[in-house]
Amino acid sequence: MAQIIIVALVALLVGFLIGWLAEWALDLLRWRARAKWAGFNVEGRIGEEEIGRLEPGEGGDYAQIIAGYLEKRDTEIHELQAKLEEKEAQLDALQARFDEYVQTHPDDLTAIKGIGRIYQWKLRDGGINSYAQLAQTTPERIREILDVPAWRKIEPESWIEQARALARRG
Numbered sequence: 001m002a003q004i005i006i007v008a009l010v011a012l013l014v015g016f017l018i019g020w021l022a023e024w025a026l027d028l029l030r031w032r033a034r035a036k037w038a039g040f041n042v043e044g045r046i047g048e049e050e051i052g053r054l055e056p057g058e059g060g061d062y063a064q065i066i067a068g069y070l071e072k073r074d075t076e077i078h079e080l081q082a083k084l085e086e087k088e089a090q091l092d093a094l095q096a097r098f099d100e101y102v103q104t105h106p107d108d109l110t111a112i113k114g115i116g117r118i119y120q121w122k123l124r125d126g127g128i129n130s131y132a133q134l135a136q137t138t139p140e141r142i143r144e145i146l147d148v149p150a151w152r153k154i155e156p157e158s159w160i161e162q163a164r165a166l167a168r169r170g
Contacts, residue, residue, distance in 0.1 A: 114155055119154075126141075126145030130167070131164075131166040132163070132167040134160065135160055142156035
């Protein structure tokens with residue numbers, strides 16, 4: 001009975017060893033076949049879409065395959081860099097147009113409580129066209145620009161605070 005158990009264990013061990021060696025040999029053959037037709041990149045393989053396009057030259061010159069693959073990637077990089085430069089130029093042009101728009105289309109100062117159409121016109125005549133400009137102006141300068149009678153109550157300090165808040169929001 002003990003001999004049967006020993007024979008069974010040896011047969012199991014031999015079977016496991018043969019199975020492992022067969023699996024290893026098949027993996028090695030698959031790896032070599034894939035390497036032969038696909039070439040290599042840094043990770044040891046090229047994406048599935050590249051396998052059909054790359055074939056080894058005479059004598060299986062994999063250096064040529066790799067060089068061709070890298071050349072394609074360099075070309076793609078240069079094309080993408082050119083597109084990026086084009087988009088950056090478009091962005092610069094749009095920024096210039098926006099800056100021009102901001103200069104020619106001033107902020108609506110009537111959004112500030114206490115400033116109506118007349119005060120807005122007077123402030124624009126005085127060179128204050130945006131919330132940021134109003135936020136940087138002193139109350140004395142605002143009173144000087146508006147030239148309101150002493151009996152009329154205005155609150156330029158409040159306007160400046162409101163303009164700061166509006167300028168921060170953009």
